[in-house]
Amino acid sequence: MAGKIIADQIEHSTAGSLDTSYVVNGTIKYWINFTSISSTSARDSFNHASLTDNGTGDTTLNFTSSLSNNDYCFSGNAQRNDPTEDAEMTLYQDQDSSLNTNSMRVITKKSSVTDQIDVLGGFASATGDLA
Amino acid sequence: MNTPSFKGTHLFDRLCWAKEWLEPVQSDYRVIYEDDVDGCAKVLVPDPNFCAAFLAGGILPPVWVYWELADDEAKPDFKRHTRGYLLHETQPIEAGTMEDCIEYLIMKDLPRHVWQTWDSGNKPKMVICRKEQLPQTREWRNSWRISDELNLAA
Numbered sequence: 096m097a098g099k100i101i102a103d104q105i106e107h108s109t110a111g112s113l114d115t116s117y118v119v120n121g122t123i124k125y126w127i128n129f130t131s132i133s134s135t136s137a138r139d140s141f142n143h144a145s146l147t148d149n150g151t152g153d154t155t156l157n158f159t160s161s162l163s164n165n166d167y168c169f170s171g172n173a174q175r176n177d178p179t180e181d182a183e184m185t186l187y188q189d190q191d192s193s194l195n196t197n198s199m200r201v202i203t204k205k206s207s208v209t210d211q212i213d214v215l216g217g218f219a220s221a222t223g224d225l226a
Numbered sequence: 227m228n229t230p231s232f233k234g235t236h237l238f239d240r241l242c243w244a245k246e247w248l249e250p251v252q253s254d255y256r257v258i259y260e261d262d263v264d265g266c267a268k269v270l271v272p273d274p275n276f277c278a279a280f281l282a283g284g285i286l287p288p289v290w291v292y293w294e295l296a297d298d299e300a301k302p303d304f305k306r307h308t309r310g311y312l313l314h315e316t317q318p319i320e321a322g323t324m325e326d327c328i329e330y331l332i333m334k335d336l337p338r339h340v341w342q343t344w345d346s347g348n349k350p351k352m353v354i355c356r357k358e359q360l361p362q363t364r365e366w367r368n369s370w371r372i373s374d375e376l377n378l379a380a
């Protein structure tokens with residue numbers, strides 16, 4: 096690729112230096128902003144191939160560049176559908192098997208109730224090692 | 227924008243290039259499938275950035291690479307991928323059509339038992355449709371099923 100720089104360390108003029116391995120290991124490897132209102136689809140994303148609408152509040156996110164193992168760090172949250180509604184939204188994973196190297200399955204619901212719901216915005220990311 | 231020669235370039239780097247230089251392409255296609263007799267139908271939605279990369283060509287690995295990694299992950303002693311190089315070092319696929327892209331995603335992201343036997347049994351396990359053919363509201367989303375009376379010849 097044009098413009099490639101190979102370096103093990105980068106140094107700021109005053110703030111010190113940093114191993115480039117920090118950048119490689121610490122960068123988010125996957126992210127998505129999606130909605131499941133009316134129809135489930137991605138608004139924007141990176142390293143995302145497709146999503147599977149499994150049902151109300153239940154979505155599988157499929158990666159393009161797989162993670163190395165299923166011990167990566169997932170994080171996510173969700174946006175409520177009605178801004179006047181007094182409810183906290185959660186986006187979480189239901190069970191260990193939800194994390195695979197090529198996908199993760201996430202659930203959205205209000206914190207205060209058990210039923211899963213579709214959300215205006217679902218936000219998820221993964222940090223870890225790439226395969 | 228012509229895709230640079232990416233042979234041997236890490237897939238993540240190829241995706242970074244695609245994100246920077248390619249306009250996302252929305253697909254009207256959706257893939258409906260059932261992999262659980264007691265569950266509702268599922269809907270696969272292609273990603274616009276992925277579609278752009280597929281249509282451009284020279285970025286994505288052949289789909290068999292994902293099958294190899296899935297086979298590795300299915301082994302009981304799996305800890306971490308040791309053949310990730312397949313993603314990065316296999317010659318990327320050439321440009322294809324949106325229909326080719328949907329076929330690729332079916333074989334990449336649907337369970338293999340669904341797409342390999344989609345037309346065996348009492349009714350199809352999988353259907354490709356346009357998004358406007360889906361129900362217009364999600365009120366009964368958990369009751370969506372592929373129709374028993376679907377005419378495959380149509």
